[in-house]
Amino acid sequence: MFDKILIANRGEIACRVIRTARRLGIRTVAVYSDADVNALHVSMADEAYRIGSAPARESYLLGETILQVAQRCGVQAIHPGYGFLSENEKFAHDCQQAGIVFIGAPPDAIAAMGSKSAAKQRMEKAHVPLIPGYHGDDQSPTLLQAEADKMGYPVLLKATAGGGGKGMRQVWQASEFADALAAAKREALSSFNDDRILIEKYLTKPRHIEIQVFADTHGNTVYLFERDCSIQRRHQKILEEAPAPHFSAQLRAKMGQAAVAVAQAIKYVGAGTVEFLVDEDGSFYFMEMNTRLQVEHPITEMITGLDLVEWQLLVAMGQALPCQQAELTLTGHAIEARIYAEDPANHFLPTTGRLKHLRTPLENAHIRIDTGVREGDTVSVYYDPMLAKLIVWDSDRAGALRHLRAALADYHIVGLTSNIPFLANLTAHPAYLQGDLDTGFIPRYQADLFPSALPVTDTVLALACLAVLLENNQIAQTQARCSTDPYSPWHLTNGWRMNEENYHELHFKEAEQTLIIQVDFLTTGYRLHLPSGVVLMVQGEINDDGYLLANLNGNRMKAMVVRYASEITVMTHGNTHQLTLYDPALFDETQDDQAGSLVAPMTGKIIAVHVKQGDSVKRGTALMILEAMKMEYTIQAPYDGTVQQVKFNTGELVDDGVELLILDEVI
Template sequence: MFDKILIANRGEIACRVIKTAQKMGIKTVAVYSDADKNARHTQMADEAWHIGAAPAKDSYLKGDKILEVAKRSGAKAIHPGYGFLSENTGFATACEKNNIVFIGPPASAIDAMGSKSAAKDIMQKANVPLVPGYHGNNQDPEFLKSQADDMGYPVLIKATAGGGGKGMRIVEASNDFIESLTSCKREAISSFGDDEVLVEKYLTKPRHVEIQVFADSHGNAVHLFERDCSVQRRHQKVIEEAPAPGMTESLRDQMGTVAINAAKAIGYEGAGTVEFLLDEDGSFYFMEMNTRLQVEHPVTEKITGQDLVEWQLRVAHGEALPLQQEQLTIHGHAFEARVYAEDPDQDFLPSTGTLSHLQTPKTNTHVRIDTGIRQGDEVSVHYDPMIAKLIVWDKDRASALARLRGALSDYQIVGLKTNLDFMSQLASHDGFNQADLDTNFINRYQDELFTAKPAISDDVLCVAALYVMLKQKDYGERHIADDSDPFSPWDNVDGWRLNEDNFHKLTLIDTDSQLENSVTVHFRNDSFLVELANSEHFISGQLDNTSMQVNLEGIQFKVTLVDNNNSITLFMRGAEYQLELKQEGLATSDADANANLTAPMPGTIISVLVEAGEKVEAGQPILVMEAMKMEHTIKAPSDGVITELLYQTGDLVEDGAELILFEAE
């Protein structure tokens, strides 16, 4: 076995590989960019080497620099993780030329599957079923449109070098084809350096089911069953599960056999995933083969009891597969929820910031968390916004779902927007519980998944008011401790006043709705009387840092509170609430009318669609910017005129920068 390996990646996958290597007694070498100097993976590895600036193109995509580090550090093999260089034929070839083992398939296999068009030609010859479509080299827009018109709409435009949901567009009508094609090609050239596309018939209610395959250099190949990855946003997976609900043994055997044949057709070795669209009638079609370990591999590990990274290391070292097909069995059911820094209410726009508070569910046999981020770490604009993967397992799907809902309710993050609330909504949805799955699930149930948050309840207002008073009381007691006369009646903090009631008036603003709530808090011996608009409540409690034990009219419970400059995040009974304590002079003005003409995050302007002086209509696209590997279109807030363009294509912009001067009609 290798005595030392280098992990050419970052974040949770780097930490994941290091964990297995440590278990096997293998020394590890991490690499890091300027932005990752103090990242978790650099601390976990035996040694960590700096490789460049924060942008991936200047660090994690520098194959020559990484190879240099491997040779200087004495690493005998390189694990590429996923993303970055994991499916880069040139890098795999360079490893071989430098006598360093690439822990992945041969370069020829990566090359064969690197182009979606070429891959489909290979699969067609291997009798793997394909979705009807055009996969040729003619990239003339009018020709591609004619192919789509002949197929009938809807169709899917997909970058042939794409992956991870990038360079994909669903087109519903002929009139929209050229615009969608232009956008798709622009995103493809930016993400992959190649704007070639294919066009396929878009199935209206397909499921995304993929088969985990493994092959060695001794001619052995197996599949480790399937995963259902149907629930997606922006063509990227949100929740994955294994095994696929409703899968029959007959269909599993058919899909598994086809997947193994696909791997053998390209002389595959190592871990790979063959992805299929599964139609309602049980027919399935090849989409693509990912020649690497997948983000969602933990659900396969949970139901099979196998460590797939260990399998990778052993196969790369020349060993035979640890098990044969008949030795592999399915145990229970597993889900993986991807915890992202993003705002689901803003079309899942990526979010950046520092995790000022992080509390995760307790891990055990049923709950696993793969992450590369700790409290205090920053999610930057430079990399994918995934914070962690929450994996749960139990004896069957219903039990595993209950585990997922419970774990999501225990997950606490403050400092940036996340998808945790959305994931909880999803995991509790009847359609998801009943496995009514397809790749359009989120859009189909959009009205139910994106419901407006209810108004802040009286209980929450009482708890927030209690926190404010206990915090003030704590401050007063610390002030007394520093006083020369701690017994002075003027320093009493119990609220006592001679011949009159002592009270405080607070204004608590619901951050989501911006509704103001007037709260009056009266001192009552060891408790408080909280007076609201239509009710009164007695409450008491004890505060210990961010944890508070509460007694609300005889009902006791614990809450967690995070206070950041009078912005209070409250975790209570499995839900999260955000309130702002209004103080004298604190601005509470209405949102800027041109807020959607400012940059929602740092990024690059990739297309300006209007000119100064041009009249525009409400909702008309004005410019397109790219941030965190995603395109975001800025649209006109109303009918009006563009008075000045403040940035041009290629310009870098900061978060909140005004992009365009606009005069509404």
């Protein structure tokens, strides 16, 4: 086995590889950018070296720099994780030339599958089923449009060198094709430095099923069953499970054998994933092969009891696979939920900020968390916004879902918007519970998954009040202990006021609503007069884990209430509620009139400006394009108007919420 390896990646996958290496007694070397100087993977590794500034192109994509670090610190092998250099043919070849083992696919295999078009042409010759489409080298817009018209709409545009949904667009009618093609090419060039596009017929209700394969240098190739990755947004997965629900043993074997044939056709070695689309009639079509470890590999580990990173290390050492096909068994059911810093209600746009509060479920035989962040870390614009992977397992799907919903309720994030409440809604949806999955699940059930915001409940208000009162009580007690006059009435915690009645008022804002709660101080707790007219007797305490243990009119409950300055976050039963505590004597009711302005929906970089001062635009006109966290967002005109001012130019960085331009509405 290797004595020392370098991990050419960051975040949760770097931490994941380090854990297996540590268990096997292998020393690890991390690399980091300026944005990651205090990152978890850096502190976990035995050694760590700076490789450049924050942008990936100036750090994690610098193969030559990473190789220099590897040679300088004397590693025997490099694990590329996924993303970045994991499917870079040149980097794999350069490792070989430098005498360092690349813990991944051979360069020729990466090249064979690196272009989606070339891969489909190869699979066509190998008689692997393919979706009707165009995979040719002629990339003229006129020809591409003609090919799409010929196969009929809807069609799907995909970057030939792509993955992860980058450079991908659905086109529903011919009139949309030109704009969609331009956007797909631009995003493909930005993400992969290659703007070539392929076109496929778009299946209306397919399942996305992938098969985990493994091969060694001794001629052995096996498949480790399937994963259903159908639940996606922006063509990127957010929930995966293994085995696939309602999947027959016959179809599993047929697709597994097809995946093995794909791997053998390109003389594959190592961990790989063959991805298929499965139609409603059970027919399946080859999509692509990812020549690396997948983000969702933990669910395969949970149902097989294997460590796929350990298998990667063994194969890279030249050893044979630990198991043959007949020895592999599937036990139970596993689900992975990707925890993202993103706002599902705002088109799943990434969010940035500091993780002011982070509490995760306790790990055990049923719950596993793969993460690369800690409380206090800052989520920046430079990398993928995935914070962690929440993986659950049980003997059957129903049991795994119970663990998943309970774990999501115990996953608390404050400081930025996450997709946890959305995942809780999704995994409780009747169609998901029944295993009725396909890639159109989220748009189909959008009304259910994005319910209208409900007014804050009496229970949430009472919990917020109780938490504030207990915190104020604790502060007063601390001040009394430190005071030269600990018996001063100003240190009392019973609501005493000079020449006034013994009650206080707490003022909250929730959205645009002002909520005033009268608090009576009692010897046994507090009496709350809520805006609804309900009166509650409340008492409680904060336990050592930071949870609020509340008694509301005799009903006991547990909640997490986090306060930062005036912002109060109440997390209970898997729901999150935001309130603002304020002093009306200090609150300024005046606000600037923002009518007519357009603001950045996220921190990012302006990559295109389509208008100038004085231009007349129609509602829906593309004004600017903003890029952040590997995705684009088009700023559109919300109404007909005239551009009064453009505040930023192409190439400039902008902060979340900053005004980008001013548009005068034409009335």
